[in-house]
Amino acid sequence: TSATIKGTLNIENVSNIIIDHLNISANTGSAGANDGITINNSKNIFITKCNVYDCTDGCIDHRTGATGVTISWCKFYYTRDNGHNFVNLMGAADTDTPTGNVTYHHNWYSTMCKERMPLARFGQVHMYNNYFACSGNNYCSWARLNSQLRMENNYYQSVKDSLRKYQVEEVGLKSDHL
Numbered sequence: 001t002s003a004t005i006k007g008t009l010n011i012e013n014v015s016n017i018i019i020d021h022l023n024i025s026a027n028t029g030s031a032g033a034n035d036g037i038t039i040n041n042s043k044n045i046f047i048t049k050c051n052v053y054d055c056t057d058g059c060i061d062h063r064t065g066a067t068g069v070t071i072s073w074c075k076f077y078y079t080r081d082n083g084h085n086f087v088n089l090m091g092a093a094d095t096d097t098p099t100g101n102v103t104y105h106h107n108w109y110s111t112m113c114k115e116r117m118p119l120a121r122f123g124q125v126h127m128y129n130n131y132f133a134c135s136g137n138n139y140c141s142w143a144r145l146n147s148q149l150r151m152e153n154n155y156y157q158s159v160k161d162s163l164r165k166y167q168v169e170e171v172g173l174k175s176d177h178l
Helices: none
Strands: 004-006 009-012 015-020 023-025 039-040 043-048 049-053 060-064 067-072 076-078 088-090 101-105 124-128 139-142 148-152
Touching: 124 139, 139 148
Parallel strands: 004 023, 009 039, 015 043, 023 049, 039 060, 043 067, 049 076, 060 088, 067 101, 101 124, 124 148
Antiparallel strands: none
């Protein structure tokens, strides 16, 4: 229960990985510098019962080509405001290789989580039975370019904007992508 990874855990070009019962904190560097876990070009990844906190970038980010990812029974939180208290990003840019299916269930988004719970590009997200208790946030989830969010039985306590609408004028697109 006390095993801790301090720094980024990179999962790249692999399959059939299980990460279980770890504390993960990438709290060194400037805001936006280090993810807790970064997943690239990998499939069948199962992350469960982890505490991911105080990362200077995302807690768990799927940057490109990740599919079959399940994140369950994890707690995400920050103990300080680093100006970049973001949690789960799918697709780091509008030009990334598509990300596939990702499931989030029974996770707890807690103290000082500001946004990206998740922010999704290029993928299908199934979210169910998650608990959002991160008052002072900017938004919880955001379906962006070529993505879909299926949200069921999630509980939102004192949060702002459980689902953010994609604003076309923000990125200069000609159509609305919800």
